[in-house]
Amino acid sequence: MINDTVGLNAESGVDGAILNQDGYEVLDLGDDVYTQGRPHPMIDATVRKQMMTDAGQDPETAVILIDDVLGYGTHDDMAGELAPTIKKVIADAKAQGRELPVVATIVGTDLDIQDYAGQKKALEEAGAVVCQSNAQAVKVALALIGHPVEEVVKDVEPKKATNVTMPEVPESLRNLLTVDRFVNIGVESFAKAIDENGGRAVQFDWQPIAGGNVELQRALAFLNKVSLETEV
Numbered sequence: 001m002i003n004d005t006v007g008l009n010a011e012s013g014v015d016g017a018i019l020n021q022d023g024y025e026v027l028d029l030g031d032d033v034y035t036q037g038r039p040h041p042m043i044d045a046t047v048r049k050q051m052m053t054d055a056g057q058d059p060e061t062a063v064i065l066i067d068d069v070l071g072y073g074t075h076d077d078m079a080g081e082l083a084p085t086i087k088k089v090i091a092d093a094k095a096q097g098r099e100l101p102v103v104a105t106i107v108g109t110d111l112d113i114q115d116y117a118g119q120k121k122a123l124e125e126a127g128a129v130v131c132q133s134n135a136q137a138v139k140v141a142l143a144l145i146g147h148p149v150e151e152v153v154k155d156v157e158p159k160k161a162t163n164v165t166m167p168e169v170p171e172s173l174r175n176l177l178t179v180d181r182f183v184n185i186g187v188e189s190f191a192k193a194i195d196e197n198g199g200r201a202v203q204f205d206w207q208p209i210a211g212g213n214v215e216l217q218r219a220l221a222f223l224n225k226v227s228l229e230t231e232v
Helices: 004-005 046-057 079-095 116-125 134-144 171-177 190-198 214-229
Strands: 017-021 023-027 064-069 102-107 129-131 181-186 200-204
Touching: 017 190, 046 079, 064 079, 064 134, 079 102, 102 116, 102 134, 102 181, 129 134, 134 181, 190 200
Parallel strands: 064 102, 102 129, 181 200
Antiparallel strands: 017 023
């Protein structure tokens, strides 16, 4: 849509850049270049917040487009995590005498554990323009930079029904689905869901305490032990 609207002829880029041409930049933060050795940006917003801050400081940036993915395996409150950064980039731009809109879309439903309505409210209160879909968000972003999308109305082809025979489920997969003991390294909501549905899970955080510093971890463990003994 961006290529067609602004007259680009850009193919998928490398190093996480889906589009990087003539000042237009679309990044896939789920690309290996951003996830190797660190949690996915849907779990940890550190990279996203830094990129938003950097983009906000660039006077050439006209609009920032972000998404908030809900569901299991994502941040418990991504909107709340991003809200301070959204407020900051908007305020900093205003202090420099320019407007910098932040356009957001939420990928999820009212049944997701993060509370769709709460996420929408947090983003809007931070100053973001929240759209109903990714397509609408892109259209709004393009319109804000003076490139409204003019779509050609196409004929709707009737859907042709087909009969599909589902393959037999392998025994190995059936056995996997009946396992009631899990070790989860990562997002706590996975382990929580397993516990709520009668399974047993041991949870390990993806981010080690003390930044992985073994000596500091031992010191914290010792202090925690002393604290517990004092309370008793």
